[in-house]
Each structure stands twice: as structure tokens, then as C-alpha cells.
Amino acid sequence: MLKVENIRFGYVPSVDIFRDVTFTIEGGEYIAIGGRNGCGKTTITRLLVGLEKASEGRMYYNGTDITSMPPSKRGQFIGYVFQQPDRQMFRPTVATEVAFGPESLGRSKSEVKQIVDEVLERTGIAHLRDAYPPTLRRGEKQRVAIASALAMQSKILILDEPTSGQDGKETKELLALLRQLNQEGITILLITHDMEIMASECSRALIMGNQTVAFDGNPEELFKKSTDELQDLGLTKPPSVELSLAVPSLGYCKSMDELKSKLVAQLSGK
Incomplete structure (x- = not known):
């Protein structure tokens, strides 16, 4: 369980992007994070993984205060896939990239090999193990980032606009993988502008707006709101x-x- 209590944040000290943000994420949920541009969707997830620091509020993971925990430690239970996933890759092959996490935890060579083999197979990229990550398609790079998170045994997976710029086939394949991982018990947080994905794939929608959480509930309740109410949040049916x-x-x-x-x-x- 990941709990956020009264978080406040602004890149400029006197100007808040949001304040009094409180929500709880239970294990195994599939959550869409939405809202208009600039409302703080990506920022709230960067706070979750420790890439930004809140000016007020606390965060807890399974009852442990992680507010001051560094990103390297949070990476053991939260995986993050950037909107441009190649920016988080720095090793010469897919296999060595995925191996970085378990190696940093002190796993033996045989353990690392077993972990890498398993997660590459699980994410459908075993055939790319010797490929150079920058040369891959965006969808393949996302799978490398997902495999890296799984190699760390992450229980929560955050993806920032994962379907933007992808064709229909890549989108369907990625969504099928995320559905499978969610069914296996992994919590998925999806930052998205795609209303169809929010409605069809997610069991919960968390919408940022008016400098706080403007809506937190199931997508059906959200999309039964009036067109004007949705437009105020930067959404459409x-x-x-x-x-x-x-x-x-x-x-x-x-x-x-x-x-x-x-x-x-x-x-x-x-």
C-alpha cells in the first residue's frame, strides 16, 4: 500500500502546482492519472519515486515513512517508465541494462542471469537480449524499462504517457502486457491523455485539477459526468x-x- 498525505509542491517556492493532495493506492490496482496539461500529473509520480521533494506532506509504503527515502531505495518497490524511456538507459545491451538493478543489490552472477532470463521472457523481449537499447523502437524500449523494474521485483509500475506516438499494434501489445502484469498482482499507474484507455483498461481514475485531486473514483462515474464538468478537468468522453x-x-x-x-x-x- 502506498499512501500520500497532504502533499504540497511547487517548482517556485511562492507558487504551488498543487496542495493538500491525499490518496491511497492499494496493491493490485490499475489507476489512470489524468487532467489537463500542467496540472501536475507527472510531477505527482516523480514525487512518488523520489525524483522531486514535496514542500509539505508525508508518503508511506506499507506503513513505512518514505518521505526522505532516496530514489535508489524506492526503486526496489516502484518502477518508473519515462515518456522517453531511452533517457533511463545507459548500458550497451538489453540484457546488461536489465541486469543493472539486481547487480546493484549484490545478487550473484547466476542469480542475475536467472532473473534477467525470466523477465526478458516475461516481457516478450528475450530475442532482443543482445540488442543496443538506443536502436530499438519506442515500444521495445518501454519493455526494456518494464523488464528492468520487474528485475528489481517492483510491486508498483508507473508509466508516463506510454501510448503516445505509438501505432495501434504497439499500443495493443503494450496494454496486453500491462493487463497481464496487473493480473499477476502488480499495481499499475498510467499517466495518460487517452480517454478510451482510461475507460477500458483502468479500474480507477485519479484526476488532478484546481491544484489538488479533483476526482478519485471509477472511470464509469467519471465519464457519466456532464460534458462541461469534464471539460473543466481537461477531459472528454x-x-x-x-x-x-x-x-x-x-x-x-x-x-x-x-x-x-x-x-x-x-x-x-x-
């Missing part, structure tokens, strides 16, 4: 939700697949 709510008696649909399925059932009289 996903097409599947917009269309499903426009069809009498169809009900809320979190994805286009669910919408098609319900329409077929309704037309066939089932």
Missing part, C-alpha cells in the same frame, strides 16, 4: 461512452468492443 449513452437502454460501454457486443445482442433480441 471516450467515443464508446458517448455513443453508448446516446442509445436508449444500451447502458454504459467502456470500450468499442463492448459497445459492438451490446449492439449485436440488442439487435438480435438477446
Whole structure:
């Protein structure tokens, strides 16, 4: 469990980006973090991993105060995938990059090899073990970063806008991997502007706005709000939700697949 209490932060001392931010993340949740540009979505996650320091408030992991814990220590339970994942890579091959974490923890060579082999297979990039990370596609680099987090046995995985700039195939493959990891018990935090992903993949939406947490609940509750309320938060209704709510008696649909399925059932009289 990760708990944030009354966090306050601003890059300029006299100007807060947000204040009084409080929320709790339970193990195994799949959370979308959203809001308009500049509201503090990425900043709040950088605070979680220790890349920024709050001016007020405390953070706890499983009851332990981690407010002053350095990023290197938090990396043992929180993994972070940057929006540009190549910026967090510095070793000559995928395998040695993924090995860095367990090596730094003092694992033996045989243990490191076993860990690396396992996580490369788990993330579907075993065939890239000898590749030079900067030459990989963005989706492959993300998988290297995810594998590096898994090699540290991270229980929480944060991804910053992971689907931006990717084609449909890469997006589907990444979402399938995240779904699988979440089913295995890993907590996923997804910073995203993609309303369809927020609705279809996530069980909880945490929306930043008005210098604090403006909404914290399930996506269905969020997207049933009025268009004006959503626009105030820099959000829109996903097409599947917009269309499903426009069809009498169809009900809320979190994805286009669910919408098609319900329409077929309704037309066939089932």
C-alpha cells in the first residue's frame, strides 16, 4: 500500500502546482492519472519515486515513512517508465541494462542471469537480449524499462504517457502486457491523455485539477459526468461512452468492443 498525505509542491517556492493532495493506492490496482496539461500529473509520480521533494506532506509504503527515502531505495518497490524511456538507459545491451538493478543489490552472477532470463521472457523481449537499447523502437524500449523494474521485483509500475506516438499494434501489445502484469498482482499507474484507455483498461481514475485531486473514483462515474464538468478537468468522453449513452437502454460501454457486443445482442433480441 502506498499512501500520500497532504502533499504540497511547487517548482517556485511562492507558487504551488498543487496542495493538500491525499490518496491511497492499494496493491493490485490499475489507476489512470489524468487532467489537463500542467496540472501536475507527472510531477505527482516523480514525487512518488523520489525524483522531486514535496514542500509539505508525508508518503508511506506499507506503513513505512518514505518521505526522505532516496530514489535508489524506492526503486526496489516502484518502477518508473519515462515518456522517453531511452533517457533511463545507459548500458550497451538489453540484457546488461536489465541486469543493472539486481547487480546493484549484490545478487550473484547466476542469480542475475536467472532473473534477467525470466523477465526478458516475461516481457516478450528475450530475442532482443543482445540488442543496443538506443536502436530499438519506442515500444521495445518501454519493455526494456518494464523488464528492468520487474528485475528489481517492483510491486508498483508507473508509466508516463506510454501510448503516445505509438501505432495501434504497439499500443495493443503494450496494454496486453500491462493487463497481464496487473493480473499477476502488480499495481499499475498510467499517466495518460487517452480517454478510451482510461475507460477500458483502468479500474480507477485519479484526476488532478484546481491544484489538488479533483476526482478519485471509477472511470464509469467519471465519464457519466456532464460534458462541461469534464471539460473543466481537461477531459472528454471516450467515443464508446458517448455513443453508448446516446442509445436508449444500451447502458454504459467502456470500450468499442463492448459497445459492438451490446449492439449485436440488442439487435438480435438477446
